């Protein structure tokens with residue numbers, strides 16, 4: 264196969280460690296990747312599903328995927344998906360009369376900039392049936408208040424599995440049903456993620472192309488591709504400005520600065536996996552949200568992080584040497600107020616929603632994983 268410009272030496276080296284060997288098609292099992300070999304041939308897939316958190320790594324993964332899909336003339340199979348955490352992820356910001364995009368808007372802009380039509384960009388959000396019968400957004404923080412326990416890295420990372428991965432996988436269903444009727448066989452899906460090896464040892468050990476065995480069934484075969492697995496951070500950052508598309512404002516010291524001196528990740532503003540610096544900075548940027556998290560922590564009696572409470576983090580964020588916020592968001596919009604109300608109600612009546620309260624033993628992460636959900640823990 265001709266080496267593409269995005270196939271860096273580092274990536275090639277990592278790809279050789281992948282699990283799937285080249286097996287003659289007659290003997291290949293349904294658990295092998297569809298394309299034999301270390302990289303997918305995009306022509307082998309019916310649906311090329313790129314998960315986009317709105318962050319820089321997602322954009323890089325889309326950049327590579329879009330170029331390759333165009334090269335082999337299957338760009339019409341590319342769809343983009345954003346799993347929204349609602350007001351818990353970064354909202355739009357206004358500074359000096361200019362508006363900067365929310366993470367959901369940023370993901371939609373990525374998609375549009377690479378030529379994916381709006382009907383092939385899908386944003387999903389978890390909902391719950393309201394008493395009146397209609398479905399309303401159901402926030403992760405409300406669930407924590409009901410459950411009485413924060414998610415944690417690893418098996419108890421239900422925030423990733425239940426609020427991101429499961430929603431995106433479910434969102435494929437309508438496309439899968441249509442394709443299955445037309446094709447008369449299991450639909451071949453390539454799940455594309457912007458995960459990089461240098462982010463953590465567990466990510467480094469992850470194969471860049473593999474079959475997602477537990478997501479594969481008679482109706483669909485799901486493979487996962489990490490097209491920027493071998494990319495170092497500077498390579499991702501070099502893309503900012505390409506196609507007139509810059510990175511999300513939260514990466515900067517203040518919206519519009521374009522200096523990468525802000526949050527290191529574009530994810531939930533207050534994330535269980537965030538570094539201490541990010542938590543200090545983000546608590547200052549969103550004090551009302553941080554206080555709501557601290558209220559939940561206090562009421563449920565369970566520390567936000569094993570080694571540090573959110574109350575301590577907020578206290579530390581007031582120190583003179585804490586990172587300057589660059590912008591402070593009011594969090595006064597209707598979506599935020601609705602979440603605040605739901606969380607307070609859940610704290611008073613933990614079982615009010617009728618959802619089962621689960622223990623750490625009963626929740627497991629899905630194997631697909633999501634994009635910005637594997638940050639450093641310091």
Ligand code: SF4
Pocket residue numbers: 348414422423426427530531533534535536635636637
């Ligand atoms: S960004 Fe953090 S808190 Fe949000 S879903 Fe991912 S791991 Fe969980």
